[in-house]
Amino acid sequence: MKIKKLPDNVIKLIAAGEVIDSLTAVVRELVENSLDAKANRIVVSLYPQSWSVQVADNGEGIAEEDLPLTIQPHTTSKIFQAADLSNIHTLGFRGEALHSIAQFSTITIASRIKDSNGWAIKAEKGKIVQSHPHPMALGTIVTVSDLFANTPVRRQVSPPFKKQLKKIQILLGEFALCHPHVTWQLLVDGRLVLAVSSSDSPKKIFPQLVSSFRDSDLQFLEKIIHLPDGKCFSQLKLVAGLPDRLSRPRPDWIKIGINGRVVRCPELETAIYNSYHHTLERDRFPVAFVDLRIPPQQIDWNRHPAKAEIYLDNISFWQQIIQDSLAEVFRLSPNNISQRYFNKKLEDSILKLAENKVSYNLGGGESKEEEKKTDKETKGLIKLKAVAQVRNTYIVAEYEEGIWLIEQHIAHERVLYEQLKDNWEIVPLETPIILGNLQEKQVEQLENIGLEVENFGPNLWAVRSIPKALLNRQDWEEALLELSQGGDLDYAIRAVACRTAIRNGQKLSLKQMQQIVDDWIKTKNPHTCPHGRPIYLPLEESSLFRYFRRHWVLGISHGITESPPKEGNNKKHKTPPQNEKMAKKLESLSRRKKADKTP
Structure with a gap:
C-alpha cells in the first residue's frame, strides 16, 4: 500500500509524537514496522560502541518511490482519514517513527518489494x-547509526547498555509471545544472545525465553469469545503457569497482549491476580500470558505515545472472561492433564520413599455399588x-495414566x-463461649468477621455466635482466639478451613478417601491449598515402567528384533530373519547327521 501524508485534521487527533529516547525505543518502532x-x-543487531541498531526482515518491503517519504513526518500507509483511527489493524499508524529516529541519527533504509529490484536511501x-540501487532479498x-550523536546529553543520561539490552530482550520476548509464527534473533556485535524459533502456539515460546519454564508446567487455552453486542467476536489465547509448579518471586511475568502488542492494563492484570489469589505461597507471583484479539473499534491506542497503555471498552466484560478462562485451565479435566515431567532426582526421592517401611490402609469393606457410583458434577x-492410604496422611489414587499421591489434610482444606x-x-449459640483477657483489637476483629461479642464482666467477653463450620469442633475457645488475631474475612475463612479439615494421621475408610478425592477434583483451584502448598504429586505410568524396566531389550543376542505381538492379537509372531537363517542351518545339519546314521 502506498505511503501518503496524513491530513491536518487527522494529525490533530493523534496523541503526542513518538518519543525516541533509547535503543529500546528504536528497536520497538523498527520491529513493529x-x-x-x-x-x-x-533479526535485530546491536552495536553498543557506535550506538547503532539494525533490524532486518523478510516482509513485503517498501517501493522505491516510497522510500523518501518514510522519513517525513506524519506519512504512513496504514491510515488516511479520521475514521481509520477507530479501525486500526496494524501496530503502527502515526507515521512518525522513522521520522523521529532520523532526527537523532544517520539512517539507512534498504528495501525490495516483489517483482522489483532493491533500492536504498541514506539520511543524516x-x-x-x-539514494542508490541495492541488490538484496525480499x-x-x-540501519540506525550514531544514535543521539547530536544530543550528547541524552547519551549521558541513558542507562548502561546491560540494562538496555535486558529491556530489549524482554521487548522481543513479548513480541514473540504475541507473534509465535515469527522467528527471532538478537545479536550484539555479531554474537547471538537470543534466538526464538517460530511455533504454532505461544506456550512453546515460554521455554525458549526462560529455561526454567517447562512445557509441562504450563496450560494453554484458545477459544472464540462472542461479544455482548452479538455482532462481533474476539479470540483469546491463554498460557497459564500451574500454581503448584510455576511461580515467580516478582510480578514480572503477568503479561497482557492486545492485538499483537503487550500493554499495561491494570484492570486486566488485577483479574489475573485475583484468579491466583490464595493459590500461591506468600511472596510468590503467577506466570500468565493473555493474548486478546479484539475488534479495533473497542480500543483507543491514543492513551500513550508508545502505545504501552490503552483504553478498552467494557473492561468488566474482559475481566470476567479472563477469570473464567483461568478457572477453566485450573480444573482437573483430562485435556488439562498434560504429560508430566519427572526428573531423575524427583523419581529417585519418590522411589526411595517407597522402599522405606510404611503403613498402608487399603480401606476395604466397600460395596461394588459404591465403587460404581458416579457424581454428575465430575463429568x-x-x-x-x-x-489406599499411606501413613494415614496420603491418599493413593489411581487414574488411567498412573497414580497420584494426595495429601488428605490440604485437599480437604481446599474443599472446605x-x-x-x-x-x-x-x-447463634445456645450457651455463649466465655473468653478472657481479650484486647480491644481482638474484640473488633471478631465483630468484623460477623460474630456477636459482648462484655461479660471484668476482662471477660461472651461470644454468642460462631461460624457454622466450627459447630462440630470441641476446641471453640482456641479457634476463636486464632480468629481474633487479625486479618480480613478471607483470612478467617482460611483459618476455619485449616482448623476443620481432616487431620494428617487420621485413618480413613476407602469411602471417606473417595469422598475427599471426589470433592477435591471439583474445586475451582485444585492445584494448591489456600496457603499455596501443592496438594498432589502425580506419578505417571511411563515413569513406573522405566523404573521397573518394563521394556523389551532388543537385539540379536536375545533372538528378538521387534516387540512381541500385542495382547489380543492372534496373528502368528513373525520369526526374525536372522533366526530363520540359523534355523535353516540347524535343520540342514540335522538332516546330514540323520543321513550319516542311515545304513
Missing part, C-alpha cells in the same frame, strides 16, 4: 544524502479412584475453603 510488513523472520539529521533492512473431570467462601454462615 517489520511485523506490519508481514515478516516471519526478524532527517535529510536524504544518498524485505527491508533499516468433564479426570476420574480418580482412591485405592471454597465451600465456606461461597457460603460463610454465622449461627
Whole structure:
C-alpha cells in the first residue's frame, strides 16, 4: 500500500509524537514496522560502541518511490482519514517513527518489494544524502547509526547498555509471545544472545525465553469469545503457569497482549491476580500470558505515545472472561492433564520413599455399588479412584495414566475453603463461649468477621455466635482466639478451613478417601491449598515402567528384533530373519547327521 501524508485534521487527533529516547525505543518502532510488513523472520543487531541498531526482515518491503517519504513526518500507509483511527489493524499508524529516529541519527533504509529490484536511501539529521540501487532479498533492512550523536546529553543520561539490552530482550520476548509464527534473533556485535524459533502456539515460546519454564508446567487455552453486542467476536489465547509448579518471586511475568502488542492494563492484570489469589505461597507471583484479539473499534491506542497503555471498552466484560478462562485451565479435566515431567532426582526421592517401611490402609469393606457410583458434577473431570492410604496422611489414587499421591489434610482444606467462601454462615449459640483477657483489637476483629461479642464482666467477653463450620469442633475457645488475631474475612475463612479439615494421621475408610478425592477434583483451584502448598504429586505410568524396566531389550543376542505381538492379537509372531537363517542351518545339519546314521 502506498505511503501518503496524513491530513491536518487527522494529525490533530493523534496523541503526542513518538518519543525516541533509547535503543529500546528504536528497536520497538523498527520491529513493529517489520511485523506490519508481514515478516516471519526478524533479526535485530546491536552495536553498543557506535550506538547503532539494525533490524532486518523478510516482509513485503517498501517501493522505491516510497522510500523518501518514510522519513517525513506524519506519512504512513496504514491510515488516511479520521475514521481509520477507530479501525486500526496494524501496530503502527502515526507515521512518525522513522521520522523521529532520523532526527537523532544517520539512517539507512534498504528495501525490495516483489517483482522489483532493491533500492536504498541514506539520511543524516532527517535529510536524504544518498539514494542508490541495492541488490538484496525480499524485505527491508533499516540501519540506525550514531544514535543521539547530536544530543550528547541524552547519551549521558541513558542507562548502561546491560540494562538496555535486558529491556530489549524482554521487548522481543513479548513480541514473540504475541507473534509465535515469527522467528527471532538478537545479536550484539555479531554474537547471538537470543534466538526464538517460530511455533504454532505461544506456550512453546515460554521455554525458549526462560529455561526454567517447562512445557509441562504450563496450560494453554484458545477459544472464540462472542461479544455482548452479538455482532462481533474476539479470540483469546491463554498460557497459564500451574500454581503448584510455576511461580515467580516478582510480578514480572503477568503479561497482557492486545492485538499483537503487550500493554499495561491494570484492570486486566488485577483479574489475573485475583484468579491466583490464595493459590500461591506468600511472596510468590503467577506466570500468565493473555493474548486478546479484539475488534479495533473497542480500543483507543491514543492513551500513550508508545502505545504501552490503552483504553478498552467494557473492561468488566474482559475481566470476567479472563477469570473464567483461568478457572477453566485450573480444573482437573483430562485435556488439562498434560504429560508430566519427572526428573531423575524427583523419581529417585519418590522411589526411595517407597522402599522405606510404611503403613498402608487399603480401606476395604466397600460395596461394588459404591465403587460404581458416579457424581454428575465430575463429568468433564479426570476420574480418580482412591485405592489406599499411606501413613494415614496420603491418599493413593489411581487414574488411567498412573497414580497420584494426595495429601488428605490440604485437599480437604481446599474443599472446605471454597465451600465456606461461597457460603460463610454465622449461627447463634445456645450457651455463649466465655473468653478472657481479650484486647480491644481482638474484640473488633471478631465483630468484623460477623460474630456477636459482648462484655461479660471484668476482662471477660461472651461470644454468642460462631461460624457454622466450627459447630462440630470441641476446641471453640482456641479457634476463636486464632480468629481474633487479625486479618480480613478471607483470612478467617482460611483459618476455619485449616482448623476443620481432616487431620494428617487420621485413618480413613476407602469411602471417606473417595469422598475427599471426589470433592477435591471439583474445586475451582485444585492445584494448591489456600496457603499455596501443592496438594498432589502425580506419578505417571511411563515413569513406573522405566523404573521397573518394563521394556523389551532388543537385539540379536536375545533372538528378538521387534516387540512381541500385542495382547489380543492372534496373528502368528513373525520369526526374525536372522533366526530363520540359523534355523535353516540347524535343520540342514540335522538332516546330514540323520543321513550319516542311515545304513
